[in-house]
Amino acid sequence: MSKASTFSAPKGVPDYVPPQSAEFVAVRDGLIRAARLAGYGHIELPIFEDTGLFARGVGESTDVVTKEMYTFADRGDRSVTLRPEGTAGVMRAVIEHGLDRGQLPVKLSYSGPFFRYERPQAGRYRQLQQVGVEAIGIDDPALDAEVIAIADSGFRALGLEGFRLELTSLGDDTCRPQYRERLQEFLFGLPLDEDTRRRAEINPLRVLDDKRPEVREMTADAPLMLDHLSDTAQAHFDEVRAHLDALGVPYVVNPRMVRGLDYYTKTTFEFVHDGLGAQSGIGGGGRYDGLMEQLGGQPLSGIGFGLGVDRTILALAAEGKTAATPARCEVYGIPMGDAAKAALVPVAHLLRTAGIRVDLAYGGRGLKGAMKAADKSGAVVALVLGDRELEHGEIVVKDLRNGEQATVPLAEVVARVGEAVDLA
Ligand code: HAM
Numbered sequence: 295m296s297k298a299s300t301f302s303a304p305k306g307v308p309d310y311v312p313p314q315s316a317e318f319v320a321v322r323d324g325l326i327r328a329a330r331l332a333g334y335g336h337i338e339l340p341i342f343e344d345t346g347l348f349a350r351g352v353g354e355s356t357d358v359v360t361k362e363m364y365t366f367a368d369r370g371d372r373s374v375t376l377r378p379e380g381t382a383g384v385m386r387a388v389i390e391h392g393l394d395r396g397q398l399p400v401k402l403s404y405s406g407p408f409f410r411y412e413r414p415q416a417g418r419y420r421q422l423q424q425v426g427v428e429a430i431g432i433d434d435p436a437l438d439a440e441v442i443a444i445a446d447s448g449f450r451a452l453g454l455e456g457f458r459l460e461l462t463s464l465g466d467d468t469c470r471p472q473y474r475e476r477l478q479e480f481l482f483g484l485p486l487d488e489d490t491r492r493r494a495e496i497n498p499l500r501v502l503d504d505k506r507p508e509v510r511e512m513t514a515d516a517p518l519m520l521d522h523l524s525d526t527a528q529a530h531f532d533e534v535r536a537h538l539d540a541l542g543v544p545y546v547v548n549p550r551m552v553r554g555l556d557y558y559t560k561t562t563f564e565f566v567h568d569g570l571g572a573q574s575g576i577g578g579g580g581r582y583d584g585l586m587e588q589l590g591g592q593p594l595s596g597i598g599f600g601l602g603v604d605r606t607i608l609a610l611a612a613e614g615k616t617a618a619t620p621a622r623c624e625v626y627g628i629p630m631g632d633a634a635k636a637a638l639v640p641v642a643h644l645l646r647t648a649g650i651r652v653d654l655a656y657g658g659r660g661l662k663g664a665m666k667a668a669d670k671s672g673a674v675v676a677l678v679l680g681d682r683e684l685e686h687g688e689i690v691v692k693d694l695r696n697g698e699q700a701t702v703p704l705a706e707v708v709a710r711v712g713e714a715v716d717l718a
Pocket of ligand 1 (some may be wrong): 379383410416417419420421422423424426427520553555575576577578579580581597598599600601603604605
């Protein structure tokens with residue numbers, strides 16, 4: 295029985311421990327691999343930044359900024375915030391290091407923890423893990439399609455199937471302001487409660503995201519951005535769709551999509567999985583025309599996504615799948631006695647140097663217990679070394695898949711094991 299610990303992880307903060315941690319790594323790395331295949335370079339960002347970066351970058355009217363940020367004063371009395379998302383930090387770093395003055399687009403990918411003080415529930419954590427990409431500096435619909443296709447193939451490469459891609463356009467600065475006014479005019483004509491009315495004043499789009507049935511009903515005929523796009527934004531959206539069709543990436547247009555962050559313009563998308571209950575978004579992203587300028591940089595556009603690693607694991611589980619994870623080790627060494635241990639430790643080291651994953655039975659267990667541990671470790675080969683073998687400069691190599699075993703000279707062990715492992 296496990297002993298109750300004095301401490302537990304903070305509320306809403308998941309641990310990933312073996313064996314589940316192997317799946318966490320497989321899902322995260324699988325999603326990253328899709329981005330690497332399209333030439334995205336790695337960016338490692340600070341976990342905390344100036345609070346103002348997120349307030350200005352993510353948007354003062356969003357729930358993320360007003361209710362969910364982990365903000366605190368450091369010992370120098372500066373207000374800092376644990377990053378709630380990655381895009382604002384990437385833009386800050388791109389500007390700070392002048393990457394936007396080099397070759398465009400700047401293509402970057404990242405992964406790691408993000409922090410939002412949300413009400414914890416299944417699939418909604420306060421420390422969440424994302425894999426993200428950003429392609430900055432070129433406003434080309436083909437790039438939008440590339441970013442979306444990377445996410446789509448990342449999920450598919452993991453074996454995920456039951457998700458759909460929802461797509462819309464949030465317009466540009468020539469059509470969005472007029473649409474906003476039109477929507478506000480519509481909303482102010484409705485008998486809205488005071489809170490909702492205030493929301494309509496600050497960010498009317500968010501009212502379309504209201505889950506209450508009475509508000510849904512009232513806003514059923516609200517004007518939609520997609521019906522009021524400028525010619526440029528419409529042409530951009532049409533081209534993105536044509537590229538996605540050509541790439542064979544399926545999608546549905548959802549003109550009522552509302553994202554939780556304020557920086558989006560033009561192409562905006564979400565990946566939704568129906569096996570997850572309320573927290574169905576496994577990834578999302580879009581284009582952000584004004585963000586870099588708003589953060590003090592050039593007026594360059596960008597597009598990117600953030601994919602939820604935690605939710606992708608849950609989505610796989612909902613489909614009865616797990617991401618393929620490598621066994622913890624390939625070879626398990628079992629020394630019978632101290633002299634054998636002294637001889638086997640360097641053998642294990644030699645095998646590791648040759649790139650083979652090896653673990654040893656420590657603690658002087660009996661053969662039976664050690665063989666059990668070997669099976670559990672996932673190894674395909676057990677190396678058993680007893681006094682008799684040691685005396686003859688030999689070792690027993692046992693293939694755990696078929697039970698066959700051979701006694702071979704110690705000097706040949708790397709070659710023999712290499713052959714056996716290659717067959718695995
Ligand atoms: P986001 O939609 O806020 O976008 O988050 C992206 C993904 O992170 C979500 O689709 C979801 O899978 C996961 N996620 C968000 N909150 C939680 C949570 N509390 N618990 C578990 N998973 C969560 C962004 O963050 C943007 N920065 C994406 C982006 C990049 N847009 C452009 N570039």
